[in-house]
Amino acid sequence: MKRARIIYNPTSGRELFKKHLPGVLEALEIAGYETSCHATTGEGDAINAAKKAVENKFDIIIAAGGDGTLNEVVAGVSEFENRPKIGVIPMGTTNDFARAVHIPRDIHRAVEIIIKGDTIPVDVGKVNDRYFINIAGGGRITELTYEVPSKLKTMLGQLAYYLKGIEMLPSINATKVRIEYDDEVFEDEAMMFLVGLTNSVGGFEKLAPNSSINDGKFSLLILKKVNIAEFIRLATLAIRGEHLGDPHVIYKKATNIKVTSDDKVLLNLDGEYGGTIPATFHNLYRHIEVFVPIDEIREQDRP
Numbered sequence: 001m002k003r004a005r006i007i008y009n010p011t012s013g014r015e016l017f018k019k020h021l022p023g024v025l026e027a028l029e030i031a032g033y034e035t036s037c038h039a040t041t042g043e044g045d046a047i048n049a050a051k052k053a054v055e056n057k058f059d060i061i062i063a064a065g066g067d068g069t070l071n072e073v074v075a076g077v078s079e080f081e082n083r084p085k086i087g088v089i090p091m092g093t094t095n096d097f098a099r100a101v102h103i104p105r106d107i108h109r110a111v112e113i114i115i116k117g118d119t120i121p122v123d124v125g126k127v128n129d130r131y132f133i134n135i136a137g138g139g140r141i142t143e144l145t146y147e148v149p150s151k152l153k154t155m156l157g158q159l160a161y162y163l164k165g166i167e168m169l170p171s172i173n174a175t176k177v178r179i180e181y182d183d184e185v186f187e188d189e190a191m192m193f194l195v196g197l198t199n200s201v202g203g204f205e206k207l208a209p210n211s212s213i214n215d216g217k218f219s220l221l222i223l224k225k226v227n228i229a230e231f232i233r234l235a236t237l238a239i240r241g242e243h244l245g246d247p248h249v250i251y252k253k254a255t256n257i258k259v260t261s262d263d264k265v266l267l268n269l270d271g272e273y274g275g276t277i278p279a280t281f282h283n284l285y286r287h288i289e290v291f292v293p294i295d296e297i298r299e300q301d302r303p
């Protein structure tokens with residue numbers, strides 16, 4: 001019998017997973033998985049739980065939570081040679097990764113996808129000694145994800161982020177950075193930089209339209225120094241995916257990226273605080289296998 005380990009964050013999103021756990025366990029049992037679970041207790045706990053699951057030779061690990069929980073599970077397995085396949089049950093406020101690979105927010109449909117068993121390989125980003133599956137970023141506006149209280153997310157969902165974003169607008173400013181990407185260099189003031197693996201960030205699904213999740217490349221997006229009015233105009237364009245032709249935006253695919261600055265710049269990794277720069281980004285090509293609804297995967301993401 002195959003063994004599955006569920007690692008779930010009981011505080012994710014609207015805090016509903018626990019209620020559905022018996023049904024999830026039953027469905028997996030019927031499908032031939034002997035399943036056990038671990039409820040995370042706080043930051044970093046899912047990393048350790050995932051490491052233990054690898055050491056205990058579970059066949060698959062199911063991350064039930066938001067992008068933060070999935071990030072920790074991937075970080076936990078990434079150092080190992082034999083990495084179990086990963087299932088995702090999106091329970092967070094933002095589930096950018098799940099959205100990028102078309103895993104629905106419906107718990108039972110998400111479990112069915114795992115049971116069906118189709119997987120695709122997915123690139124993982126490594127920066128300094130940390131990992132990301134979706135996006136890494138720097139610049140004041142990317143810090144907004146840590147300033148939204150969990151209670152507010154439980155109550156308002158995604159809206160909590162937009163409200164915080166509006167509140168932060170007056171305080172965002174540019175920082176002088178040096179960004180080396182493959183053979184090119186950007187050295188100037190920037191509002192933010194994003195290093196993306198998927199096309200979907202915080203509900204902006206067209207932010208990096210031609211990114212592929214398993215081509216071994218990052219989508220690098222740099223927003224040069226602009227004033228607040230221009231920033232809002234570009235954010236509005238970004239919702240429609242029309243920001244890429246703007247002269248204030250640099251958008252390139254790159255495999256190796258290095259960011260340095262004389263100022264203190266915080267790194268945001270999949271929505272959580274991820275240390276400070278200097279940062280060297282490596283793309284771990286097809287590092288994990290993830291259960292997905294294979295028929296819905298975009299052509300450029302199919303292996």
Ligand SMILES: Nc1ncnc2c1ncn2[C@@H]1O[C@H](COP(=O)(O)OP(=O)(O)OP(=O)(O)O)[C@@H](O)[C@H]1O
Pocket residue numbers: 009010011012013014040041042043044045064065066067068069070072091092093094095150153271272
């Ligand atoms: N029992 C817990 N209590 C408080 N925080 C926790 C607990 N377990 C995990 N966490 C932390 O919560 C963070 C965020 O969780 P997660 O991404 O799953 O859900 P979310 O906050 O609802 O959604 P999102 O981050 O997508 O907005 C995790 O990275 C982890 O550090």
